[in-house]
Amino acid sequence: MTAVTQPTLYDMGLRAKKAARVLRSLPTDRKAAALRAIAAELRARSTDILSANARDVLAAEAAGLPAHMVDRLRLSEKSLLAIAADVEAVAALPDPLGEQTEEKTLPSGIRVSQRRVPLGVLGVIYESRPNVTVDTAVLALMSGNAVILRGGKETVHSNAALEEAVRSALSAQELPADAVQVIRDPARERMLELLRLDDCVDAIIPRGGAGLHRFCVENATVPVIVGGIGVVHLYLDSSFVQTPADISSAAQIVLNAKTQKPSACNALDTLLLARAALPVLPDVLRPLAEAGVDLRADPESLAVLTEAGLAAQAAATEDFGTEFLALTASVRVVEGLEEALDFIAEHGGHTDVILTRDDAQASRFVQDVDSAAVMVNASPRFNDGGQLGLGAEVAISTQKLHARGPMGLRELTTTKWVVLGEGQVRG
Amino acid sequence: MTAVTQPTLYDMGLRAKKAARVLRSLPTDRKAAALRAIAAELRARSTDILSANARDVLAAEAAGLPAHMVDRLRLSEKSLLAIAADVEAVAALPDPLGEQTEEKTLPSGIRVSQRRVPLGVLGVIYESRPNVTVDTAVLALMSGNAVILRGGKETVHSNAALEEAVRSALSAQELPADAVQVIRDPARERMLELLRLDDCVDAIIPRGGAGLHRFCVENATVPVIVGGIGVVHLYLDSSFVQTPADISSAAQIVLNAKTQKPSACNALDTLLLARAALPVLPDVLRPLAEAGVDLRADPESLAVLTEAGLAAQAAATEDFGTEFLALTASVRVVEGLEEALDFIAEHGGHTDVILTRDDAQASRFVQDVDSAAVMVNASPRFNDGGQLGLGAEVAISTQKLHARGPMGLRELTTTKWVVLGEGQVRG
Structure with missing residues (x-):
């Protein structure tokens, strides 16, 4: 030896x-x-x-x-x-x-x-x-x-x-x-x-x-x-699902967030959805379902997904606040931005995203969410040294001291x- | 209760x-x-x-x-x-x-x-x-x-x-x-x-x-x-003892460093002295001796101090690399800057000072010494939030992550x- x-x-x-x-x-x-x-x-x-x-x-x-x-x-x-x-x-x-x-x-x-x-x-x-x-x-x-x-x-x-x-x-x-x-x-x-x-x-x-x-x-x-440890949330506001182009964009971002590299720490874990956006949920999640993602949905979203013929199962309590590192995602309906912020305050901290067309909402989200990276209208997969312009990356810190x-x-x-x-x- | x-x-x-x-x-x-x-x-x-x-x-x-x-x-x-x-x-x-x-x-x-x-x-x-x-x-x-x-x-x-x-x-x-x-x-x-x-x-x-x-x-x-933990060194170069005014300034800095607040972490612990400055050591240390500081000197400096009638005792090995937090200081002769730098590389890290009139020496000291604060021609007591212009201070970090x-x-x-x-x- x-x-x-x-x-x-x-x-x-x-x-x-x-x-x-x-x-x-x-x-x-x-x-x-x-x-x-x-x-x-x-x-x-x-x-x-x-x-x-x-x-x-x-x-x-x-x-x-x-x-x-x-x-x-x-x-x-x-x-x-x-x-x-x-x-x-x-x-x-x-x-x-x-x-x-x-x-x-x-x-x-x-x-x-x-x-x-x-x-x-x-x-x-x-x-x-x-x-x-x-x-x-x-x-x-x-x-x-x-x-x-x-x-x-x-x-x-x-x-x-x-x-x-x-x-x-x-x-x-x-x-x-x-x-x-x-x-x-x-x-x-x-x-x-x-x-x-x-x-x-x-x-x-x-x-x-x-x-x-x-x-x-x-x-x-x-x-x-x-x-490198932490749960990634994406909050989809109803203002981002008013046009077919936006709905398609939301679907692409969610797909990229979850499936581009499921084992990465910046992959999507939980989709939070404004109640007013519920009717378009099947359109947003269809590419994910087709990619074989195991969807764990709360009762409201499960009903809509099932009705639309998308495979999904009922989420358990532990499917929220969990980092999956795999082709699994949880889905939850919230009343609107404030409920999403409360949820993220409890479970977030790594990368959290809002999809919105409302500037005031975007500002409020960026101000209130206390995560290593807070994003508006972009995939959480950008939380990466190369993607953020650092040229190289030795690690992703999710603590607050020294580097974040x-x-x-x-x-x-x-x-x-x-x-x-x-x-x-x-x- | x-x-x-x-x-x-x-x-x-x-x-x-x-x-x-x-x-x-x-x-x-x-x-x-x-x-x-x-x-x-x-x-x-x-x-x-x-x-x-x-x-x-x-x-x-x-x-x-x-x-x-x-x-x-x-x-x-x-x-x-x-x-x-x-x-x-x-x-x-x-x-x-x-x-x-x-x-x-x-x-x-x-x-x-x-x-x-x-x-x-x-x-x-x-x-x-x-x-x-x-x-x-x-x-x-x-x-x-x-x-x-x-x-x-x-x-x-x-x-x-x-x-x-x-x-x-x-x-x-x-x-x-x-x-x-x-x-x-x-x-x-x-x-x-x-x-x-x-x-x-x-x-x-x-x-x-x-x-x-x-x-x-x-x-x-x-x-x-x-x-707040660490040993404070002051290296006195021979270029700083060429005039009575400089010798007096060195004595004042050393006195301030050791006695202004002996219990503070930024108080002087060890004086390193260039061999060529040895003849003026009694002039530099007289105010300290008069202030009742317990001087622990290596053989060369002890001989000069004793000859001049200043109270001092022989330093033990553990008197170097030790934070005294009291009216005690150790004294050691070095050949010159390089030996001082080697010594500080081994024992320093909190606040280290050079007294010199040689700009090249000052630059070399500032570059080589890896301490929370490196100083030229000033008292180490300035390593303090108020003195460095921060307005207030919650602590002095002596680690390297986050804040130093x-x-x-x-x-x-x-x-x-x-x-x-x-x-x-x-x-």
């Missing part, structure tokens, strides 16, 4: 801290060059990486892992080239560092400003996809951070090969290889050690399901950025106060 | 969430009016508040609490008026809410921006000073947040009286009294419940010593903003994404 020869977690933390000190002062062009070197190294080592990945795939199949999970960990020549291209895309992103607030001279005479700096050392814990290893490493590097990665045990060989490629490229660029370290020992104890490495690690970012996030929150003493919504390079940074004096003391 | 009649923590959380929904849409003038009403109510109820406080003081004396701790919990007519005046000062601060980033139209046609909004519900845990009850409540309210407060058990009567004044003023202003709730049951279990109230509380802010912060970090599942350094109203807020579309779906 390679695990035996790796340093302890605390040693890895100290090495990461040392590397972080070098990274935080690197000019943009050196970071970009390092990323381009990593992309080149991934291409140069593709045979080794794919053969390490094949070992993981064989082991996973032998262990009886479900086919869709084996697929998630499989790399191909093509997917590896795509990963390398993504690395080069990150290298071309604007550098968030160095930005500084306007310097203010205060009554004491000191001049103060805040300067954007890297977080320092990140700990990222994720599940089976090996592309996350490279993706996270280069986002960390480009934002001036060192990173300790803990991937799934199913991808241990793939991750080791990818780590070697990244570290070798860093060394060739005369940068500290310890800026990127993968924990090779799959034991759960190592993950727990990482979660409690306060002296060295500045933030833990989990990338995975609700269980992983909860495990991190329950066990970490390092601050955790929780994300998609996290790009800038969200991997913090600030420090810079105070310039001429001998001032505090009076 | 009042505790028996209070709702459960979970009920308090739900009430706070409901109140937060009202607060987050309040215009600035209504919040400011509420704060002025609170100030008036504190003045109107001063007799009741002071008599409740007298009960706490008597109980504390009877329990044999040390005099300086009894002093911390004592209120007077004068201190109560000062608290009310502080409330009015917060009412006059600029409102951080409503600020919005420039709207961008993305290739998909959606228009996106980020809007500043309150965190929601804060949990603040603090020790014996009752002024914190009012201070924290009004900073939370002015930034649009609801707050659940958990003070020390020594101030239970004072806090109940202050809470009643605040809640009564809120009700009179037709605002939800549940925006401010004090946990009256002093049992540790209630504090643990607050730390794990994820469903309702968005952030925990501890205000107190290192032990309290550690307790919160170890036990909370709600994100915690850790602060003094936290004012703006640091009690977050952002949400606002997406405006015209029927767009994701391709």
Whole structure:
């Protein structure tokens, strides 16, 4: 086992801290060059990486892992080239560092400003996809951070090969290889050690399901950025169903929201419908029903859907306020906007959408709804780093501290106060 | 006991969430009016508040609490008026809410921006000073947040009286009294419940010593903003001791840094001295020695201090990297800037200062040192919300996530994404 020869977690933390000190002062062009070197190294080592990945795939199949999970960990020549291209895309992103607030001279005479700096050392814990290893490493590097990665045990060989490629490229660029370290020992104890490495690690970012996030929150003493968990609502107002074109638009948005990627955290969970819009509900939901979505409807909407010959079943209490992550959606009639807002105040928080032609309603919705993303007349699937213009995304935060919504390079940074004096003391 | 009649923590959380929904849409003038009403109510109820406080003081004396701790919990007519005046000062601060980033139209046609909004519900845990009850409540309210407060058990009567004044003023202003709730049951279990109230509380802010912060970090599942802990270094370069005026300035800064408020987290802990400046060390430290500061010096500096007749003792290993919070300081000779930077990289992180006349050195120090505040030629005591121009301060964060350094109203807020579309779906 390679695990035996790796340093302890605390040693890895100290090495990461040392590397972080070098990274935080690197000019943009050196970071970009390092990323381009990593992309080149991934291409140069593709045979080794794919053969390490094949070992993981064989082991996973032998262990009886479900086919869709084996697929998630499989790399191909093509997917590896795509990963390398993504690395080069990150290298071309604007550098968030160095930005500084306007310097203010205060009554004491000191001049103060805040300067954007890297977080320092990140700990990222994720599940089976090996592309996350490279993706996270280069986002960390480009934002001036060192990173300790803990991937799934199913991808241990793939991750080791990818780590070697990244570290070798860093060394060739005369940068500290310890800026990127993968924990090779799959034991759960190592993950727990990482979660409690306060002296060295500045933030833990989990990338995975609700269980992983909860495990991190329950066990970490390092601050955790929780994300990707939450219920997505869409409120359809009667003002948006007055014309055939609008009804068709509503149907397209709902279809996109639910079916474009049902496993995503920004996929629709619950449709709230103004009572006055009830007659057109079958038109709005027909594409969903045809796409095989399991519709769980409240009594009023169920009656209308059934009457129209659409397959639906009676919703249970737990079908509301539930994140489905599958081709399932719940449907509920509300009197109007205010009831929808009350419902969202109780169950929302991730991405919530209103479809309306009434500007006053739209403003009220945007003001009242307290979610990571609030949308008017658009699919909730736009709550994504790429779609919102961040260029890349390390995670979607659904907590309120530090970052909220998609996290790009800038969200991997913090600030420090810079105070310039001429001998001032505090009076 | 009042505790028996209070709702459960979970009920308090739900009430706070409901109140937060009202607060987050309040215009600035209504919040400011509420704060002025609170100030008036504190003045109107001063007799009741002071008599409740007298009960706490008597109980504390009877329990044999040390005099300086009894002093911390004592209120007077004068201190109560000062608290009310502080409330009015917060009412006059600029409102951080409503600020919005420039709207961008993305290739998909959606228009996106980020809007500043309150965190929601804060949990603040603090020790014996009752002024914190009012201070924290009004900073939370002015930034649009609801707050659940958990003070020390020594101030239970004072806090109940202050809470009643605040809640009564809120009700009179037709605002939800549940925006401010004090946990009256002093049992540790209630504090643990607050730390794990994820469903309702968005952030925990501890205000107190290192032990309290550690307790919160170890036990909370709600994100915690850790602060106020850390070692403060001052590096004195030889370029700053070339004239009698500079030597005198260095002595004044060091004196201010260490003695203006020795119990503060931004007071000096360790003086690092360039070897070339060693001959003037007695001149720099004489005011400190005369102020009775316990000096712990490394062998080189000890020899020079002793030779000059200044009282000092040999530093132990643990005198470096230690936060003293008392009239104690450690002194260490380094070869020059680079050795100082290495030392600070290992032990710093709160406030670190360089005294230098060399601009290149100053730039290098500001770039390399990764602390909440980095200062050139000024006292570290300026790392404070009031001194850095924030107007008020709820805590000093020494972690890197969310906020770093003094936290004012703006640091009690977050952002949400606002997406405006015209029927767009994701391709």
